[in-house]
Amino acid sequence: GAGVSQSPSNKVTEKGKDVELRCDPISGHTALYWYRQSLGQGLEFLIYFQGNSAPDKSGLPSDRFSAERTGGSVSTLTIQRTQQEDSAVYLCASSLWGYEQYFGPGTRLTVT
C-alpha cells in the first residue's frame, strides 16, 4: 500500500518568508507526528496529532512553528518568518498505534 508522502521534497526559501510543508499519512493511521532532522541535533520530535487534535506540541521550537491536521488525514506544518537555523529535513510519520511509526521521505528545507 501507499506509504507516508510529503511535499515538497525540497524547498529553498529566503530568510523571513513563510513556508508550508505537507504530509499525507498512511490511510487509516490515526496518529501523525512531525520530526526535524538536522546535523548535530539528530532527529527531534516536534508535534503529535491524534485525529485532528494535538495533545503534544512540546517539541515546537518557537511560536513561529505551527501545525494543523484536517479530516484526520493531511497535516500541514507552517514555519513563519523563517530563519537560517530552521534549515533541516522535516519528517512526518504516522502510526496506527503509538510506537510503530512509519516515516515519509521528508522535506529538505533550506533557508538562504
Added chain:
Amino acid sequence: QKEVEQDPGPLSVPEGAIVSLNCTYSNSAFQYFMWYRQYSRKGPELLMYTYSSGNKEDGRFTAQVDKSSKYISLFIRDSQPSDSATYLCAMSSMEYGNKLVFGAGTILRVKS
C-alpha cells in the same frame, strides 16, 4: 548528557561480516525500542520493534534489549553492501506519550 547515546561511526565492515550496532540510554522508564534504517536522502525505515527486554529475530536481523544495563543492540548477519546506511535506535515509554527519542545514528558501510 543525551538520553540516548549512539556511536556515530562510521563502521566499516567487509561483506558477509556480522555487524553489531548499539545504543545506551539513561532513562530506565524506556520500554519500547525500535531500530530504523535510513538511506541517504530518504526517510527512516522501521526495521525492528521490541517491547521490554529480550531478543527478537527477523531474517538476518536480531534486536536485543538488556534493560538492566540500559543497552540495546542490533545484529546484522551476512551483511551486504545494500545494508550500507545509517542505523538509528529509538525508544519511548508511557511517560513520553507517543514521541520517540532517537540516538544520533551509526553510519554503516559494508564493502564488497
